[in-house]
Amino acid sequence: xxxxxxxxxxxxxxxxxxxxxxxxxxxxxxxxxxxxxxxxxxxxxxxxxxxxxxxxxxxxxxxxxxxxxxxxxxxxxxxxxxxxxxxxxxxxxxxxxxxxxxxxxxxxxxxxxxxxxxxxxxxxxxxxxxxxxxxxxxxxxxxxxxxxxxxxxxxxxxxxxxxxxxxxxxxxxxxxxxxxxxxxxxxxxxxxxxxxxxxxxxxxxxxxxxxxxxxxxxxxxxxxxxxxxxxxxxxxxxxxxxxxxxxxxxxxxxxxxxxxxxxxxxxxxxxxxxxxxxxxxxxxxxxxxxxxxxxxxxxxxxxxxxxxxxxxxxxxxxxxxxxxxxxxxxxxxxxxxxxxxxxxxxxxxxxxxxxxxxxxxxx
Numbered sequence: 001x002x003x004x005x006x007x008x009x010x011x012x013x014x015x016x017x018x019x020x021x022x023x024x025x026x027x028x029x030x031x032x033x034x035x036x037x038x039x040x041x042x043x044x045x046x047x048x049x050x051x052x053x054x055x056x057x058x059x060x061x062x063x064x065x066x067x068x069x070x071x072x073x074x075x076x077x078x079x080x081x082x083x084x085x086x087x088x089x090x091x092x093x094x095x096x097x098x099x100x101x102x103x104x105x106x107x108x109x110x111x112x113x114x115x116x117x118x119x120x121x122x123x124x125x126x127x128x129x130x131x132x133x134x135x136x137x138x139x140x141x142x143x144x145x146x147x148x149x150x151x152x153x154x155x156x157x158x159x160x161x162x163x164x165x166x167x168x169x170x171x172x173x174x175x176x177x178x179x180x181x182x183x184x185x186x187x188x189x190x191x192x193x194x195x196x197x198x199x200x201x202x203x204x205x206x207x208x209x210x211x212x213x214x215x216x217x218x219x220x221x222x223x224x225x226x227x228x229x230x231x232x233x234x235x236x237x238x239x240x241x242x243x244x245x246x247x248x249x250x251x252x253x254x255x256x257x258x259x260x261x262x263x264x265x266x267x268x269x270x271x272x273x274x275x276x277x278x279x280x281x282x283x284x285x286x287x288x289x290x291x292x293x294x295x296x297x298x299x300x301x302x303x304x305x306x307x308x309x310x311x312x313x314x315x316x317x318x319x320x321x322x323x324x325x326x327x328x329x330x331x332x333x334x335x336x337x338x339x340x341x342x343x344x345x346x347x348x349x350x351x352x353x354x355x356x357x358x359x360x361x362x363x
Contacts, residue, residue, distance in 0.1 A: 004044035011042055012113060012198050012251060016093045017072050028090070031071045031112075032243040039067060041075065041084060042243075050075055050084040063107055068095070069241040069253055070112035070198060094143035096200055111200040111241065111253045114144045116193065118252075120203035120212065121148070123156035123177065130315050133169055135202065137273045137319065147174050147192065147199075151208040154179040169312065171275050180208055180215040190216055190249050197250040198243070205256075213254050216246050274316045280308060 005013070011030055021028060029041035029050075039050045050073075052066070059065070067073055067089055077084040096110040096117060117139035121127050132148070139146035148170055153159055159177050166175060174192070178185025189212075193199045201209045214220050243253045277299070281289075285296025292300075302308035 007044045009196055011245070012196060013072070014196070017090055020090050021074070026074050027076065028072055028074055029084070030243070031067050031069050031073060033240065034067070034069055035240060038083075039086065041073070043075075048077065048084050049082075050086050053085050053087070056086060056088075064095075064097075064109055065089070068109040068112045069243055070114060070200075072113065096138065096142040096144065096202070098138060110202065110255055111198075113198060114142065114200045114253065115197040115250075116199040117142055117144045117146045118149050118199050118201050119146060120201050120207050120209050121150055122152040122207045123150050123159050123162060124152055127162060129165060129169060130311070131204070132166065133273065133312075133315055134319070136170060136173070137270065139202075140273055144200075146170075147176065149189065149201075149212070150175065150177045151180060151212055153177045153184060154182055168276065178212070180211040183215065186212075186215050190246060193246060193250040193252065195248075195250055198253065199250065200253040200255060202255055209254060213244065213252060216249070216252065217244060218247060270316075270319065274312075276308065277313060277316050 002010075008028070013028070013030075017028070027043065029043040029048075031039050032042045032047070033040035037052065041048050041050050067086060071092065072090040073086045074088045074090065075084040075086050092112045094114050095112045096114060097107050098110060119132065119135045119139060121132060127150075136146055148166060150159060150162065156162070163175055163177070176185060176189050176192070178189060180186065201213065203209055241253055241255050243251055245251055280298040280302045281291070283298035284291070284294070285298075286294055289297050289299075291297050299308065299313065303310055303313065
């Protein structure tokens with residue numbers, strides 16, 4: 001019979017979390033679903049629903065302070081309680097983030113405590129090399145290992161040219177081609193998610209993430225829709241993030257399709273994602289080369305020789321500017337948040353002072 005700790009290890013618990021738990025008596029679980037502030041937990045005793053107590057909500061200042069799918073949490077539950085109470089969030093070992101939709105500068109955590117990021121795209125007109133570069137940058141920044149999955153091989157006569165186009169931008173990243181409909185390539189992908197490890201599927205709407213997940217699960221768990229005939233694009237079906245246990249393998253977090261990808265961070269991994277460009281930059285004659293008309297510019301020479309495409313170099317410059325702008329916005333947002341917090345603290349101190357003063361005057 002499996003012990004509680006053995007069950008937890010199968011579900012992703014490892015030495016990282018073992019060293020973080022509060023005490024031997026603390027109950028821990030993993031977030032497998034989130035719906036508007038309510039959570040579904042996996043625990044060694046089974047699944048249950050959970051909510052955040054008022055104290056937790058009061059102490060949380062940013063969206064990243066709240067639990068996300070994949071997080072390990074500590075919780076309390078008594079036999080008469082319908083829902084568990086989440087008491088604390090264990091520090092994450094990795095997280096996949098993007099800039100949240102809307103005007104507010106805010107981080108949106110897509111998945112937490114992941115080992116692999118599977119970047120899913122289809123072998124049809126939907127494939128976009130420049131978009132894949134953005135996904136790779138986001139994946140490297142997460143702290144997890146990226147993998148590229150090309151679906152719908154049954155709709156592509158020869159995937160070799162597409163793979164050749166991807167390889168120069170995906171240095172050392174494994175590439176899987178498969179068809180979820182006929183099962184081709186499913187088993188190698190399943191083997192790439194070992195027991196106790198967690199992967200997350202990300203990609204645009206209609207690339208076949210839900211169909212792929214169903215093939216790995218061996219049953220229809222996620223809704224899918226037919227592909228539109230004209231554009232060869234699927235419709236957006238997954239509406240929330242959920243964690244699934246794959247029989248005989250690890251876990252997969254399925255995510256809604258992304259219509260746009262605004263990066264939250266990435267400066268630390270920009271050089272990693274564009275190693276080829278950094279290598280050319282290091283070969284320039286002048287250290288302060290602007291890569292325009294200077295003599296001995298290795299970047300311009302590589303473009304002239306066909307070793308580097310202008311499109312990839314322009315994508316690199318665009319991401320540089322975007323990340324620098326995002327960093328400036330985050331600095332401003334952080335200053336405003338700090339100012340807001342101190343204002344709240346000042347109001348609370350004044351209220352406390354008034355209470356103490358009134359108490360002394362009546363005593």
